[in-house]
Amino acid sequence: MIHSLFLVNASGDIFLEKHWKSVVSRSVCDYFFEAQERATEPENVPPVIPTPHHYLISVLRHRIYFVAVIQSEVPPLFVIEFLHRVVDTFQDYFGVCTEAAIKDNVVVVYELLEEMLDNGFPLATESNILKELIKPPTILRTMVNTITGSTNVGEQLPTGQLSVVPWRRTGVKYTNNEAYFDVVEEIDAIIDKSGSTITAEIQGVIDACVKLTGMPDLTLSFMNPRLLDDVSFHPCVRFKRWEAERILSFIPPDGNFRLLSYHVSSQNLVAIPVYVKHNITFREGSSQGRFDLTLGPKQTMGKAVESVLVSSQLPRGVLNANLNPSQGTYTFDPVTKLLSWDVGKINPQKLPSLKGTMSLQAGASKPDENPTINIQFKIQQMAISGLKVNRLDMYGEKYKPFKGIKYMTKAGKSVLQRMHIVNCK
């Protein structure tokens, strides 16, 4: 099971260690540092590193490496999932998960880690339960504690932990009963030079914020549940009912949680809501190249495409770029060759463009690697897969809750448009 945890910052310092079994010397991290040095980019450190007596399994989140040490055969995914849970918990408790936040709350961090794992076995990882055991620090509570001498450790047995609905605490009370659902879809795609889609997939989630009194039993139905053939549920969802009727039936946890995530694969046709036209040319005998980029919306059902950000790694040979954006601002880093253009909102009447020249190193050969553009965007009030919630009903409680559903589509980590450099004679 998980032996120890080290938190390492970007400059390679261990700023927190926690051991659940015997103490493992921090020198074990030397193997990690070696791998870190070898990696060209911070994210290229391999997630599983063998050492003579241990294995190091790490994730990189918020520029912090969470390095778990294991000694015997433990499923690596188990460790990685647990580390994710640690990150989520810190974020939940402290608002951000940074070195400063962790150091500021080191005692709470320690209490949390102790509560999350016992002898390497996960103990309490649900945020609802943890919050019953250890109250999140707030300015008010810190002050109250200082004055009254009370503590932020709960005195009660976390009741939820043993009930049939371990994710929900009992005795929840609200004056305003509300249930909000956000359908957020992230699209990832690879588009070839000519603009046709090679692969596209949608990763969707339904995040909920449910503040309802008592033990509400909710059902959520969709207009087109057929879209959801590849889903992962929060443990609260009754799987049998979904299998039989395609209805989500569940007793929700209290507060924020992810109800389900789903995946719409490239086999269903996925339309990319933004297109890019590009024209990059280098002329033989000239150290100048032309650069021309135009963006436009596509199949957005009249919704605006916002927060558009375009970035691209230009070929190594490019010395500098002198461009002129029709809107927004652009930057070019001559060291990393990273071009990024903050476009903002796309106006379909006046398409944004970025035009100008690039200069090559004198005498350098024409670039032969083809750059790729990564596009970021957001579209409010639309789920690109077409998923729509039909209705939300509540049973088990008498009051009438407020209900709300929001939709959003955004680009995932990579909506990639491949470009083609034309070298003219």
Place this chain on the structure above:
Amino acid sequence: MTDSKYFTTTKKGEIFELKAELNSDKKEKKKEAVKKVIASMTVGKDVSALFPDVVNCMQTDNLELKKLVYLYLMNYAKSQPDMAIMAVNTFVKDCEDPNPLIRALAVRTMGCIRVDKITEYLCEPLRKCLKDEDPYVRKTAAVCVAKLHDINAQLVEDQGFLDTLKDLISDSNPMVVANAVAALSEIAESHPNSNLLDLNPQTINKLLTALNECTEWGQIFILDCLANYTPRDDRESQSICERVTPRLSHANSAVVLSAVKVLMKFMEMLPKDLDYYGTLLKKLAPPLVTLLSAEPELQYVALRNINLIVQRRPEILKHEMKVFFVKYNDPIYVKLEKLDIMIRLASQANIAQVLAELKEYATEVDVDFVRKAVRAIGRCAIKVEQSAERCVSTLLDLIQTKVNYVVQEAIVVIKDIFRKYPNKYESVIATLCENLDSLDEPEARAAMIWIVGEYAERIDNADELLESFLEGFHDESTQVQLQLLTAIVKLFLKKPTETQELVQQVLSLATQDSDNPDLRDRGYIYWRLLSTDPVAAKEVVLAEKPLISEETDLIEPTLLEELICHIGTLASVYHKPPSAFVEGSRGVQHKRLPGSAGSGESVESPDTGSAAGVSDAPPAVIPSQGDLLGDLLNLDLAPPATTTGPPPPTSSGMQMGAMDLLGGGLDSLMGDESEPLGGDLGGSPAMGAGFGAPPAAMPASFNAPVSGGLDDLFDLGGGVGMPSGAYSPPKSIWLPAMKAKGLEISGTFARRAGVVQMEMTLTNKAMSVMTDFAIQFNRNSFGLAPAGPLQVLTPVSPNQSIEVALPLNTVGPVMKMEPLNNLQVAVKNNIDVFYFSCQYPISMLFVEDGKMERQVFLATWKDIPNDNESQFQIKDCHLSSDAASSKLQGSNIFTIAKRTVDGQDMLYQSTKLTNGIWVLAELRVQAGNPNYTVSLKCRAPEVAQCVFQSYEAVLKN
């Protein structure tokens, strides 16, 4: 106000100050002080000096303070064991607290204090907590048993905690069940043979019920435990699968992968025509695809596992090629894994898409990745025959880019393509030669030299090209030197008139001016070959090469089966069996997929491998002349998994030169030394024409026997009264002349100096001379195959008999035969091909290191179920037990211990077969009674009958 203030005390006498605060009367001040101590501890400062002061704060009602002190205790108790005793009373009292949270906390903390003295006090509270009315306490106590076991295993057994833990599997609370399973699994890891997790249908049912209700982590433990179960029949298997399938929709990827493991394993037992089987296959794809949308670290682990899954069941993901397309912002470790899977999934249907992608990757920025992409194009060409042409033209396009590293990689893979499709794409050689000067990497230079040597007759200036390399001969890497040597010899044999000087130059460079034994040896062999018999040299060096196949990079089927049973573990990430790398390899049990006939490690395992689609080829009959030149090299790389035929001999006896050297005592040396060489060059033809074959085959054929043979020698040195060697039955007629157009073969098998030999007398009873003898074996139970060609050196004239000894190895393809020791042989001569079958005594396959340690013997004997024991009687044997023992030892049946009870001698013996199967025996000899009793125990009970026959044969001769 944040906790960072705790870090800021930098004054002198910090410890002193803290001490004062800890002893303060004010509760609040105490707590703040403990917090400061904890903060120092987290950053690795040593605050152990404060131990007594902190422990004093333990007696408190304040839960937070209590927890903080507990935290401190866990960290430092080990360094202050005497002080830690002070805390015991508080723990024992807390275990009786009315608040279950405190009870649980106390028992949990006590378990974390790794001090022997404390553990004694822990037993009573723990026993109570295991039976606590509150499930929260029970589940905490279950984990505590595992902690205690880690500290003092004996204590846990003596106190009967293991039984209590087993009872908890039937607990009414699913969380308790999950924790009990987790604790038992961890304990079982250090006790591989104890039946701690005794899985039967009742417990399985309980686990499945708990599976639905426990936390995600509990689900992982339960699923991993389920995966160790072997269902009784396909119906049980199906019902478990049905109950596990909903886990595929879990948000926790570890749960998903553990569920995939259970399904992949139990699926083996389902009949393929079952509707449910198809349904299950369809259900497996989406969750695997979803894993690839997760964070890169998860993706990496998922991809390593998917790599195994697509090798075992390619049908699951065959339509999902696109999700493996590489994104430029993927981390490099994800990119490389995706690339590998893309090639595994490549087929005629999707090759166009794959190639278009690969070509894109070849223009990316990351050099390492670009290289891998170019290699991938070559692998596609070899894998998907229909696409070879497109691949070659894609590679040529890439060579045109003149990007240095792209060109070099392209040349390396084009060489492989030549090996696979000879005489098809040689038109591109001219283009390749244009880039000769830009090659600076050894592998690319070696590949280019190989191409020049191989096609010397088509390249007008081949001699000039090779000569240009020769100038800097000593600066080249070994790989290039060897290749250059071979290429020039090839050139000489093709154009002897113009290149005599060149060949002499290279031979003297290799043999006289080099310190590298590989190079020298190869040089000498060529030299002798060329000087004694140029015709033979030609036959050897320019022999037709076997085709390479794409299967060499597949994981060997038995390993694959084992890895499938370990999906989701570190083993699956490293693609190594768990025993290979888990710390201390605490007796990891090899897991097998169910459904294969026989239990445990059976000789038939490769059979099930073939069922998995590795090779369903019908048993090789007698291949054509061309195929007879088997791929010895490939065989070396991928033992039974290769689809190429077994290593048949070449059709002539012309290999004299080489074989002479190899056979003349140098063999072990050669075998050893050419191994790294073979490894270096991989499955590539860089080994050189023909010549590459014999030495490279040596490691394969002599691997086990040579080491065994050495042991044998040492044994002989120290051994007393060793009989003259292994028993070998007299020759019998295998192939009567009537059935073989005048060729009569009689023969026997023998094991000499650790090498299995087939000794034959070939008699020509026909009227005409017989030549061109060759031999080949059908697949057989133990993978017996000729280790070299059949050496019939001279034509056999009418009425002449010659004696031939054919060394055998056991790395050939395996197929279970009936009877087990049956061997089907085909012999060819200039007249026709003849078939016969014979039975070999299994004692030939007893290896020299078959002597088991006593302890191991005892443990193994106990470990093998009694069902696998079989008893035989040997009648009319008049040897004393000592004589019997020494006689058996001659055939590598080793006596480990002897016991005499009531005038009856009991000999405990072990022997090991070439494929690693151990046979344990108990031989009972009663003085004056000519009837012996042999009891055999073996994990593969099928061999018992044959082993018994050997016992009988050895003892009676």
